[in-house]
Amino acid sequence: MSELTATHFLTLSAALFIIGMLGVLIRRNVLVIFMCIELMFNAVNVSFIGFAWEQHSLVGQTFALFIIAVAAAEAVVGLGIIMALSRRLDTVDIDQVHELRE
Amino acid sequence: MANWIFLIPLAPLIAAVVNFIFGRWYLRDRAHWLAILGVAISFGVSVAVVAQVARDEVALSQHLYTWIPAGDFQVPVTLTVDQLTAVMLLVVTGVSLLVHIYSVGYMHGDPGFYRFFAYLPLFVFSMLMLVLANNYLLLFVFWEAVGLCSYLLIGFWYRRRSAAQAAKKAFVVNRVGDFGFGLGVMLIFVHLGTLEYTGVFAQVGALPQGTITAIALLLFTGAIGKSAQIPLFVWLPDAMEGPTPVSALIHAATMVTAGIFMVARSWPIFAASPDAMLVVAIIGAATAFVAATIGLTQYDIKKVVAYSTVSQLGYMAFALGSGAWVAAIFHLTTHAFFKALLFLGAGSVIHAMHDEQDMRRMGGLKRHLPLTYWTFLIGSAANAGIFPLAGFWSKDEVIVGAWVGGRPIVAIVGLVAALFTSLYMFRVVFLTFHGPERFDAHTVHPHESPPVMAVPLLILSVGAVFAGFLGVPPERGVFHRFLEPVFSGHGAEVHHVSTATTLTFGLISTAVALAGLGLAYAAYVRGAIKPAVVAARLGPLYQLAYRRWYFDEIYEALIVHPLYRLSVWLWRVVDIGIIDGAVNGVAGLVNFTAQRWRRVQTGLVANYALAIALGTVIIVGVYLIVGSTLFQ
Amino acid sequence: MSAEVLVFDILGAIAVLAAAGVVLARNPVHSALALVVSFVNVAAIYVILRAEFLAAAQIIVYTGAILVLVLFVIMLVDPDNLPEFHGGRPVQRLLALILGLALLGEVMAAILTRTIVGQPGPWSPQAVAAVGGNTQALGRVLYSGYVLPIQVTAVLLLAATIGALVLARPDTPRVRALVRDTATISLAHPRGSEMANGVEPALPALAAGQLKLEAGERTLVMAKSGDDFLDQPVWGERHQS
């Protein structure tokens, strides 16, 4: 481990991705779940940029740039849904949202 | 012109679809414009196409697309116009156009106006596709489609119980025939591996005699149903429950002739089987005779014309069975004119009499409805075979065809039936238009039909007068020279008819027709013969004819009733007891599983996400262990 | 161990710890702050990876825009709901943990056994330096090969904007009333007393002839409670007989 290799970045990325996933699975606050999804997107970016760095290509960086843009777009719509729902239900607890089932 | 053939069926189809979709809300009582336009386009293109066929003496065809492309079994959808199709095209589109125009007046104010003008072009489309088809499968599909349209139109006034019953009856009886037809088509495919006409006709001679006969008879079963031959003719008189223009178009001029057309189209198959030909001739002759006797005894004006149609279809059938192909198609063509005319005329009478159909409550209408009278008289005379109207030439040719085709008995039966034909036709004329007025003049004020109904009557009566001259001189007329290429080859026999024979039969027919006219005049105008006395004298024979040879009663007793009993029994014992038990068992099991599995769907996002994650981890894990280089 | 690796290890460790903080913090505001820390560290790691432009974008878009948005939403929704709801779902947590570890194992297996396929790309550090740096190089790539994706992204942002507008715009009453004439009705009937018995309060009615209505018009009675003035008006409708 004397030199910096892609393995470092990929490990970091995997760790971030899985922490984000755990957050989605465990947390009950919709906003926190939303933040965890952003965390997962970010982890993917780390992978992309790590691969780009390793392969001397800019494709990965470009891809990451677009992911950031898309994440912003998703954030806008997602927060819109969350706000509208919290207005009706007066809660952001995901476990309270289960009228549709079976 | 070949590239424009597709327009012939397409124009009425578009009219039907548009009327169906927009009719109820937007078009309503304007629906007829589109329908008439569609059929007119179809007629125009047909004329152009037929002109080219006549000029170049070739069959035109246009390949549209391949319907079922699965492996060896390919069904191309190709529209073909040869001389036979050309004749049918002109008959179908021409009569349709006139009937459409007539209907504008007849159906005026009906709440189902738009529906009528959606069904009618739909029928025209189906009928055109039927005659344009180049293979048996397509023919069969549209054979069913015209049946469906007929069913819809017979039951057009579906709130009337009798109309709904008649529609059902037509449907069921036709189903019997269609079943046989379907079997025949399957048999062709099994033995020859193709359904295209050219391929089938080229190979059919190589089949064993028994197979050919079986195929021919099965195909003819379809014709028996559709063209109302004995023993399946019972639906056609009942079909008169539909609006009169429908009777004229579908149940006289076009659809019922589909069976005749189909047999003529398949002539190489029939020609290869003398036994089948004999059956066709016998059934045809019997139909012609039986229906004519029934026609003598009926009092409903439309029913008489309907039995006359059945009888005339019998003539066409025995012409086919005698190998007189051209004569059959010739009679089909002239019949389309005068029978459509008779129905539309009858419709005009019924219209004028405020929906009265019983001739015993008519009489003396000549004064009130001069135009209807004269056109109806022309139609009747043509149907009766009075020289030189259309029916004379074609009927004469049919009878001569049977005689020289080696079926003298059939020809004689035909002559006897011709006597009856003349008698019942003029009976209708005299009962309806002559004699005293037997209706209540205070409540019924007969009035002549509007021009939109009168014009089609005039055009058709011109056809009824002159159409016969297409076949003059007999055997060498324009009509024959045009059609001959179709019915040659495949070992066709050509009968030469001597001028003496032609002349003899011409004279006999004329004598017979005039005899019928005279009898009718004596009985219904002069009163020299009392019909009631004759009926009483004949006793059981009269009853037989009046009760329509008891066909309906026999079916009721032998088929309908036992079937009903059987179905009730099946329902009680087999369905409830056995099948339901088994099905309920399986259903119960599946339902139990369903109820269990639905619980998985908890409605909680966390659980859903967990399922996704679990799926991912398991799939990736399994693959890494089994499919990767990791542990190798 | 080179200095680069050391720096990476420190930044990476902080990023992971902060990410864990997002998941573990009870207060969503704390989660959001932890997320900021994680994102900033990741941005720093981008610099190590010679992706300076993305580092900037990361800070501006994520930390700047998205997180501020999240914080706004946190402030907008009812503050009482902010603390995490505790308890429950122990099975879910356990399963999630097992799944997380399993997935980590699987991804690590892939990371550690991977071999590099193909030739290195054209953008070596020298090549990037030759065109003037990461931003310039990225610009060249973006505006030559990525013209279509850029346009598509623009449309995508439009979709998101419309979507958010539709979802989050305030409620408007469905029937727009055209106030033609107004009349004042005495609210002598105190509202509270009937409510106490669970009976719906009766809306006061207009006196006969007080207001002239034309065909198709209805009276809309806007009433305020007689004794205590609520913030929101009480809406009611009475059909003209």
Place this chain on the structure above:
Amino acid sequence: MPVELVRPEWGLIVPELILLGTIALVLAGDLALPRRQHGVLTWVALAGLALSLLSNLTIDWAAGRSTFNGMFQADYFSLFINLVVGVAGILSVMIASAYVPGGDEPGDMPLPEYLALLLLSILGTMLVGAAGDLLMIFLGIEMGSIAVYALTGFARRRVTALEGALKYFLLGAFATAILIYGMAWTYGATGTTALADIAVRLRPVVTGSGGVEPSLLLALLLLAVGLGFKIAAVPFHMWTPDAYQGAPTPVSAYMSVVPKVAGFAAMARVLVEALGPLSDSWLTLIAVLALVTMVYGNVVAIAQRDVKRMLGYSSIGHTGYILVGLAAFSGLSPDDRSVGSMLFYLLSYAFMNIGAFGVVTWLQTRGLGVTLDDFRGLATRSPLAAIAMTIFMLSLMGMPPLVGFYAKYYVILAAVQADLIWLAVAVVLMSAVSAFFYLRVVAVMYFNEPSGEWKVQPTPLLGTGLALMALGTLMLGLLSGPVLDLAQKWVQAFGVA
């Protein structure tokens, strides 16, 4: 390092440009027209979609050209996707026409925004169909999804609509994260994101070896999971019934078809075109997913009484059938029937499924609900609607000669050719199971007495749409020959090359 600046061929993206122009027009109309004239925009949207559909004729698809540096491919595949999506879009707009303005949904649904979002989602799906790069697939899918998230929650006064939207959004974003993680690994393993290049670089890696490198497998499987979510394959399906039930019915109609088309288009582009060399690895996965999906969807649908929810599960079942087509993939060659059968199924599915939801909409505009009980005695109230629903149900069941039968038939044919007899048998068995819940609707319509209030309301455009779909369901089977030919053309192009 010099970069090639290639002049893009704008002619190839004409259908997309027309759609974009229509969106702009609709948005401009929103601002320019007074609210009560917004109904005109329905016609604008219909005209735009029709024009976009027609403009496909201007492009030479046989050449299979690509433009924008390979980002965009104009080949027979993208043509067929354009066709499916254009037809589905027109039908969806027609259905929405009776519902959105006014409607019975609590909440004022602004028509222009509705149409704009619908068209944006359609545009995204068309881009997926034409994608030549993983990035374009990602962007296209996201454009479609984001618009549909918003559409799901469109009736935002109703809690269930928002609940459906929230579930769809959270899980959708979660799945997107997995999908792009897969894209990252694909990029890492092959050094490129262009679909064609991926296939080229994979070929030497795969041939000959007994197994596949874990990193490649991870890439493949993460992609499969991410796309499996979009098409609602079990076990990534759970959002489907909730979202369908919660969304306004016209949206359910739309989202049961077009986003699914996007998912399948992406699957074909990614798995077949890019990861085709890895097909030995993914074929089994797809086959197993297909089996599990169709069994689960069809069985659970039996237990439903809410018709929208029932159709949601039934659509999961149909995902299973379509996956059978994909599982029969045998390599990009003219003999391969898998992609063709899949595309044909998608087109026929658009007609019958949007139609079924359309009848539910029809009931709702007449003041009824969405449960089985609301269908009681429909045959006496509105015989035409009952006939239409019967046609759709029988077609979904796979009754000849309706189009659903042909769709299943071609899928089964593909499966049998690929020696997947067990899968073909499963399709037949599950069709039989599906008869339970499809026929129940038919039985309720014809054999029960009507209940509930019925208010007569003219909805000409909805009625026309239903008639068109019923006609399509009837006729597409008869026209299956040429349509299937068109669907086959994409793989045939590879045989020539």
